[in-house]
Amino acid sequence: MPREVRYCRPKSQPAETVLSFFARKFTYLSRDAWKHHLSEGHVFINGAILTEEDYVLQQGDQLRFAPPRSLEPRVDEENIRVLFEDASLLVCAKNGNLPVAEGGRYCENTLIGVLQRRGSGAFHTADTVVGGAVAGCEANKVTCEKMHAYVAADAALTLKAASSSELPDTHLKRTSPSVSPSAKRSREPTPPHAVAALPTQEHRAVPPAAPPTLLTVQRLDKETSGVLVLCRNCRAAKAMASQFESQTRKCSAAVEARVTTSRAAFTNEDFDRIVRQSEKSVGKTYMAVLLGAAPIGATFVVVNYMGTVESHPAYQHDTAHSQLKRLKMCCEPLFSPLADSEGPKEDSLQPTQWGKVACTRVRVLTSSELLGLSCVQVELLTGRSHQIRVHCASLGYPIFGDKLYTSVSRGKPDGCVAAPDAVYLARVRNEDDPFLLVENGAAFGRRVWCRRHLLHATELQFVHPEKHPASAMRFVASPGDFFTRDVRWESPADSNSFQVLLSEAFEQYSTANRVSV
Known part of the structure; x- marks a missing residue:
């Protein structure tokens, strides 16, 4: 729009x-x-x-x-799967080359724009639940293996929807009656199919219906694939937003209270305790592929302060980040050393007076020394911008394909660094061939190209906002084919090894989280 x-x-x-x-x-x-x-x-x-x-x-x-929509960057309008929809909600799994809503260079080439133009039915699968037929939605799972059977059906639906996608932009979006259409657009020739549809004196065409309302209550980055929920009316949107905000606010307050009352290391047990005390019916879980072969089964809990580069004193005069200083995030440890302190180590630290507290837990599901990669499960107690990407990079294991953040030292928790503006913009604007060679490779001597950062919203839980009695809903989408379509390996053997790595990781995730595959 x-x-x-x-x-x-x-x-x-x-x-x-x-x-x-x-x-x-x-x-x-x-x-x-x-x-x-x-x-x-x-x-x-x-x-x-x-x-x-x-x-x-x-x-x-x-x-x-x-x-005009033709001037916007191209996006992937095909790899979208509707998991559930009724009169209040639409839950779908999106790909990693599609923004959720308008922003930056994108107005209509968005998830909402695609669903409004083509209709949600174009993205139904045999597993899509429509209406209130399933109360718990525990059976509504999408996995890489199942989806291969629906490719042909999706293609047929795409062809069926093609005629509606070819209509002029004026038929696809609401426009203000007080605003005149572009003179350039008004001079464009009428498409042949539109000429055939012109009303006669006897049969006047019905004005095109307004696109269906779809409201965002959560956002995934353009390059982050996975599950999210959209709302069909303001009442549902308000209730859903309240659920997510309440959960984040309570968890953030609990983390803040813990780090301000104790200087002891924030442990996995601390993380679990806060999760137990929070609303269990609301939650989000991610999976990601990281550069570096981390120890299988290892669990990392990252707690620090995060904020924008613009707000950090160290970047005030840094011209390399001046253009995108409001976009980029950075982090600082909870405590910083006192100047000229000669006392014991524990007395030589002071609380960091900058940013907002951020807490992430990373669990290594599988890793491969051969590929130099790890596949992890990620959980959050706070909701800072770019939190997962920054925290993974700060551990020494940046997200595979991340164009913006990398590690100071690979495999060591020495911090995160953002790419200079010029480098990042060159990467994201390389639209002729968006697959970029991964610098330093996944492992020595193995060449691989990646289109986006491999981060996937795997699971989403919430309470239906308009069902009485309350109905807990849970949706899971495997990252498998969402990831493999965005990676190109020079070696077919490496490609196969990568698919095995992802399959084993999701199997581990499913077992640990009681997901039926």
Whole structure:
């Protein structure tokens, strides 16, 4: 959907042109790119097309950015699976090349946009539960092995939905009646199928229905695959958001209380105790592939303070991170050494006065010295941005394919480092061939290319927001084929070994978490 923003600036700030505003405020596009959008009629002001880049903005101006969908980066619109839907919710498993909702360069090439254009039925499988037929949803599992049987059915549904996906953008999204369509779009020739559908005097066409409402209550990064829930009405969305927020708030407070009252190491037992005291019906669990062969069965609990690079004193004058300083995250230990302290070690530490507490548990399910990789289960007690990626990198085992974060020392808990702006942007904008050679390889001498970071939301639990009596729901999606489609190995033997690694990891996960495979 188009972006809208009302212009407002402090009186102490000088006036600025519309081009300067867009280039300063929305840095995901270059100044030249914004010039192009203005000249093409993709920007509206107070309902009228604006092509003059030197227009000086006035307080209260209503700006609208509505580029054609064809200009957005390509996404994977096929590998989506609807696990459950009823009048209140839609639960699905998305791929790792699809943002959930609009943001940055994406307006309509999103999970919500795809579901609205093509309809959720295009992504049903034989395991999809529709309506309230299943109260507990314990049987609703999606695994790599099962899904191979549904590829042909999905392809047929895709062909059936193709005609609706070819309709002009004006038929696919709500538009404000006060805003005129782009002059460029109005000059485009009418597609042949649209000519055949023009109403006659006797038969007038029914106006296209508004796209179905789908509201986000949780978000996965564009490159994070897995299970998430969308809501079909505001009441359900409010109830779902309240569940997730309440769980995170309680767990975060418990972690904060623990680290402020004791300087002892935060243990696995501390993590379990907080989980037991929290709401057991609400939870999220992830699986990830990490660079480095960690010890099988090892459990790491990471607790530290996290915040944006922008807020960290060490980065105040670092030009390498200035453009994306609000996106990048960094972390600091709970306690830092006192300056000029000569006393005992325990007395030479002071609490870190920066960031918010973050707590992650990483369990190694399988690992391979041959490939130089590990597959892990990840649980969170807090919900900081990029928390899993930063904490895994800080352990010395960065997530395989992560374009932004890496470790200071591989295999050692020496901290996390973010890539400079120029390096990261070059990686994410390599759209001609998004598969990037993994630097330093998965293991010595083994060449492998990866399209995205291999992080997957494997399990989601919550209470249905509009069922009475309360109905606990649980959904599990294996990361297997979501991961393998995004990795290319030079050696077929390595590719097979990678699939075995993932299969064994999910088997371990299923056994430990009582999942029926």
